[in-house]
Amino acid sequence: MILDKIKNPSDIKKLSLNEKKILSEEIRDIILKTVSENGGHLASNLGVVELTIALLSYLDLDKDKIIWDVGHQCYTYKLLTGRKDKFNTLRKTGGISGFPRSNESNYDFFDVGHSSTSISVALGMARAISIKKEKKKVVAIIGDGALTSGLAMEALNDAGISKTNLIVILNDNKMSISKNTGGLSQFLSHLRTRKTYVKLNSIIRKIVTNIPFIGKYLYKIVAYIKKRIKGLFIKNMYFENIGYTYLGPVNGHNISDMINILKSTNNIDGPILLHVITKKGKGYLKSELEPNKYHAVSPFDINKGLINKHNETYSDIVGNTLVKLAKNDKRIVAVTAAMAEGTGLSNFKKHYPKRFYDVEICEEHALTMSSGMAKEGMIPFVAIYSTFIQRGYDEIIHDICLNDCHVVLLVDRAGNTGNDGETHHGIYDLSFLKTIPNLVIMAPKDAFELYLMIKFSINYHHPIAIRYPKGNIININENKKILLGKSEILKEGRDITILAVGKMVQRSLNISHKLSNDNIDAEVINIRFIKPFDYDTVIQSFNKTHLLVTIEDNDYEYGFAEIITKYINQDKVKSFGYPDTFISHGNISDLEKKYHLDEDSLYNEIIDFYQKNKQV
Ligand SMILES: Cc1ncc(C[n+]2csc(CCOP(=O)(O)OP(=O)(O)O)c2C)c(N)n1
Structure with a gap:
């Protein structure tokens, strides 16, 4: 196996292009086998194999930094940075984590699991490196889903004017967990069609920068003119307009093109946005065809693929109950932040597409937007995992509770959630929600009580949260009427x-x-x-x-x-x-x-x- 030759990430640089291609197939096989046995994030990892190999061919990880967004796509990186022998323990008790963890490897530069932090972190590092006058590269890798979050937008905005050397790689696979829905994804789909531009770009760069002494300066002038010309052809050059050198789009499965375009960044000062197009689920047909289903999976048979049937979960109860109640109550609307499948709301979406809102990975916006809907007489049910609702603490206080809005917070995956670890356990929601005035907090003992609590929440015209666990439902068969504040x-x-x-x-x-x-x-x-x-x-x-x-x-x-x-x-x-x-x-x-x-x-x-x- 070529993978056995990689004792240190820098060994990748010694491989021929052909060996790198073989390596990518070996890695795909290992990821597929391991995830089918241990569960984990499949489709996102299969999509970034070549991108990771190209990055490690270009960077020197003894000084340069890679910051993964969410971190759910780090499996190739783990295999190439010293965790090949432990990879079969992925996500298991005592095994290696499914996310970057600095206590696991010096090559994991930042612990992560929640979305949209990478550009902020990378910009912070790049600024510090600049103050220290060190020569290190910093690369943030963010998906088109994660880019939709306010946090990513804030960072993009700040980095754009920063003049700081920083590479933001936009890993664009057209998908969050489900399909992206917002305006940004429409804009990216427009950019994706600009295939020829990459070649032209790298040819110009090669010729000009090779001119002795003045090459680098000449390139800057050419780049300026090119930017103006490009502006004539590409309407709304958003990234260029907010201060980035935009490169791409480049095929994220072509290792050589990616290495070339990465090398071409050596001559560019300031923030760069490199637009890479990848296929989510690449190399395993079932996940290519249904990447949302294979985003995060439990163990499955590779030949048969995922079986549709599963035991009923609390999220299913939420979806089914809302479908039932919304039939005769037009005030009921459902809101998710890119988690329609996980929260059971995809069922609601099927029945009432006009009363369903997927606002993408924007928990804060989901909450504040819901407060606005409530003010106009709707009853928004906002389903967010406990760990991700941490993002919305202020929105719950300031927008929902202070304004006394009848918003129902469905706090899914509350408690110990198992194999995703530190960043995904929902073990803080009771601690922070209980500090918020004017918020009622409930927790059902079983599935039927969850149903009763949802019904109760419709007639309670103030902010209310219901927290329930991950996993299969139980029923205890004892349910007294629910009365406010009564155990x-x-x-x-x-x-x-x-x-x-x-x-x-x-x-x-x-x-x-x-x-x-x-x-x-x-x-x-x-x-x-x-x-x-x-x-x-x-x-x-x-x-x-x-x-x-x-x-x-x-x-x-x-x-x-x-x-x-x-x-x-x-x-x-x-x-x-x-x-x-x-x-x-x-x-x-x-x-x-x-x-x-x-x-x-x-x-x-x-x-x-x-x-x-x-x-x-
Ligand atoms: C704050 C937050 N909300 C929700 C999630 C759940 N989540 C994990 S990955 C993901 C989709 C990310 O899409 P993208 O960035 O495009 O990466 P891809 O999986 O497509 O490679 C979501 C919604 C999360 N990790 N963090």
Whole structure:
């Protein structure tokens, strides 16, 4: 294997073009095999194999920096920067991460997982390098999906006038997870047709810069004239107009063209935008045909491809419930930030395309736009993953809650989300949402309660958030009517009270049954409302049992438990959840064991807590 020759990223420079082509096929096979076994991001990775090889052929990673946007497309990079032997552990507990992680390799220059940060980070680095008068190249690689975010636009705007040496590579595959929808994608599709321009560009550059002494200066003059001429042909040369030298578009699967165009940047000062066209899912026909389906996958059979059937998830419940309720309620609209499939809203889109809004990767805009719709009498349901709604903290405070807008926040993937790791766990939403005035926060114990909460949220004419976990649904078959701020006592007891949030309710019920065998009579309360908090029910229960346990799928130090310890003597409360630290990737159940949140660990810890307190 050619890949075995790569001990160090600089070894790629020693390969012939033909060897690089063979290398790209070897890498595709490894990525496909590994992702089919471990799950992960497939289509985006298959699309950037040649681009990564070209970049490593050009850059010197002992000094230069590559900053990946989102980081979900870093598999080729990992294989070529020392992680080939561990690649079979991708995303597994204790294995390598599916995203760049600086604690994994010195070649991962910035930890990432959320979208649209690369240009800001790269510009910051480039500015620092310039202050230090060092000679290092900085390259940001951003997809056309990630480019739609406000953060990327802000960075693009700042870098454009910065005169800082920086290369922004726009990896344009026409797709976010779904197809891009906004005006920017229309603009890019116009640029994509400019194929001949690349060749002309590199030929001029080669001839002129080879002229001794004055070559570089002459090139600047030629480039200026060329820019003017180009402006005549290409309407709205947006990138040039905001300060970039625009290069491309170049075929992102042609290694030699890409190396040439990268080399041609050596003579250009200031920010460069290199437009690279790639095919998402390249090399595996099924993912080429349905790149959205193969964006992020669970393990699958390579020959058969992904099977359409899956067990029903909480996101499905959300999609189905909204479809049902929207039939007779024209006020209901659904909003997503580029996650129609993941959040279950693609179903809503099918039924009510005119009441469905995919605003692309713009969580902040999704929230503020929804506040405007609410002011005009609509009821926007905004479905955003817990980890991505972190982006919208101010919009929830300032636009939704201060303005008392009837917006329903559907906080999907709340809690431990497993294999994507630090950047994707939804374990902070209870901590930060609970600080926001005028926001009601609910967490259902099961699928039916999620349905009831969505119904409840329609008749509650103020800001409201419902958080629910990743994964298959459960049903507990016990549902008292939902009343604002009222929790639900699921099992009465006299020895100890267990306050459980969302997914942890079923686990708490199971534990309480085990405890009965030890003659410990536990009361189990489904908290339902984190805010407003049902102080009366909890205090009544505590006055009876004198011991409290809280269990949540969130950071417990600043999450739900913090509300309890405000009211109740801390010695009498034992809290379970995730500690105040970043939680790495791994199977959900492995991580739960590690943090003592699985049923057995919780049971043992609760017995221990009970016995210690009984002795006192
Ligand atoms: C803030 C944020 N919102 C949503 C996501 C989920 N997400 C991961 S990749 C992706 C699409 C990225 O599209 P693009 O940048 O074009 O890259 P491609 O996958 O097409 O290569 C989305 C929406 C995220 N990672 N971060």
